Amino acid sequence: xxxxxxNTSIAIGTDGNPVISYRDATANDLKxxxxxxAACAGADETLTAVDTGPNNVxxxxxxAIGTDGNPVISYxxxxxxxxxxxxxxxxx
Numbered sequence: 001x002x003x004x005x006x007n008t009s010i011a012i013g014t015d016g017n018p019v020i021s022y023r024d025a026t027a028n029d030l031k032x033x034x035x036x037x038a039a040c041a042g043a044d045e046t047l048t049a050v051d052t053g054p055n056n057v058x059x060x061x062x063x064a065i066g067t068d069g070n071p072v073i074s075y076x077x078x079x080x081x082x083x084x085x086x087x088x089x090x091x092x
Protein backbone atom coordinates (compact mmCIF):
# COMPACT_ATOMS: atom_id res chain seq x y z
CA UNK A 1 0.00 0.00 0.00
CA UNK A 2 1.73 3.14 1.12
CA UNK A 3 1.36 6.68 -0.18
CA UNK A 4 0.34 6.16 -3.80
CA UNK A 5 -1.65 8.33 -6.19
CA UNK A 6 -0.24 11.83 -5.78
CA ASN A 7 0.12 14.41 -8.56
CA THR A 8 -2.19 12.61 -10.99
CA SER A 9 -2.95 13.36 -14.60
CA ILE A 10 -5.41 11.54 -16.86
CA ALA A 11 -6.04 11.13 -20.59
CA ILE A 12 -8.13 8.79 -22.71
CA GLY A 13 -6.07 6.23 -24.63
CA THR A 14 -6.57 5.24 -28.24
CA ASP A 15 -8.58 2.23 -26.99
CA GLY A 16 -11.04 4.60 -25.27
CA ASN A 17 -9.87 3.68 -21.76
CA PRO A 18 -8.32 6.03 -19.20
CA VAL A 19 -4.55 6.25 -18.72
CA ILE A 20 -3.36 7.83 -15.45
CA SER A 21 0.10 9.06 -14.48
CA TYR A 22 0.84 9.42 -10.78
CA ARG A 23 3.52 9.64 -8.13
CA ASP A 24 4.17 6.74 -5.80
CA ALA A 25 5.37 8.77 -2.80
CA THR A 26 6.39 5.66 -0.84
CA ALA A 27 8.89 4.62 -3.52
CA ASN A 28 9.43 8.15 -4.95
CA ASP A 29 8.63 6.79 -8.43
CA LEU A 30 6.63 7.89 -11.47
CA LYS A 31 4.02 5.31 -12.45
CA UNK A 32 1.29 4.84 -15.05
CA UNK A 33 -1.99 2.96 -14.71
CA UNK A 34 -3.69 1.76 -17.91
CA UNK A 35 -7.33 0.96 -17.34
CA UNK A 36 -8.74 -2.19 -18.94
CA UNK A 37 -12.23 -0.70 -19.28
CA ALA A 38 -13.83 2.75 -19.46
CA ALA A 39 -14.75 2.76 -15.74
CA CYS A 40 -11.34 1.56 -14.54
CA ALA A 41 -13.23 -1.10 -12.57
CA GLY A 42 -12.12 -4.55 -11.52
CA ALA A 43 -8.77 -3.83 -9.86
CA ASP A 44 -6.93 -5.54 -12.73
CA GLU A 45 -5.45 -2.46 -14.37
CA THR A 46 -1.94 -2.53 -15.84
CA LEU A 47 0.51 -0.64 -13.59
CA THR A 48 3.95 0.35 -14.89
CA ALA A 49 6.88 2.05 -13.16
CA VAL A 50 8.16 4.61 -15.68
CA ASP A 51 10.97 6.26 -13.68
CA THR A 52 12.32 4.72 -10.50
CA GLY A 53 14.96 5.57 -7.84
CA PRO A 54 17.29 6.56 -6.58
CA ASN A 55 15.93 10.06 -7.33
CA ASN A 56 12.72 11.52 -5.96
CA VAL A 57 10.66 11.65 -9.18
CA UNK A 58 7.07 11.83 -10.38
CA UNK A 59 5.92 15.11 -8.94
CA UNK A 60 3.52 17.38 -10.86
CA UNK A 61 2.76 14.95 -13.70
CA UNK A 62 1.09 16.01 -16.92
CA UNK A 63 0.03 13.32 -19.38
CA ALA A 64 -0.99 13.31 -23.04
CA ILE A 65 -1.41 10.50 -25.56
CA GLY A 66 1.18 10.69 -28.35
CA THR A 67 0.53 10.05 -32.03
CA ASP A 68 1.95 6.54 -31.52
CA GLY A 69 -0.79 5.83 -28.93
CA ASN A 70 1.64 5.81 -25.99
CA PRO A 71 1.43 8.15 -22.99
CA VAL A 72 3.91 11.03 -22.90
CA ILE A 73 4.45 12.38 -19.39
CA SER A 74 6.19 15.49 -18.14
CA TYR A 75 7.18 15.55 -14.46
CA UNK A 76 9.60 16.90 -11.90
CA UNK A 77 12.76 15.13 -10.76
CA UNK A 78 12.92 16.83 -7.36
CA UNK A 79 16.39 15.46 -6.56
CA UNK A 80 17.91 17.11 -9.64
CA UNK A 81 15.48 20.03 -9.75
CA UNK A 82 14.84 19.10 -13.39
CA UNK A 83 11.87 18.80 -15.70
CA UNK A 84 11.77 15.38 -17.37
CA UNK A 85 9.70 13.84 -20.15
CA UNK A 86 9.03 10.12 -20.54
CA UNK A 87 7.31 8.07 -23.21
CA UNK A 88 5.52 5.24 -21.39
CA UNK A 89 5.49 2.59 -24.09
CA UNK A 90 3.36 -0.43 -23.44
CA UNK A 91 5.54 -3.28 -22.28
CA UNK A 92 4.82 -6.65 -23.82
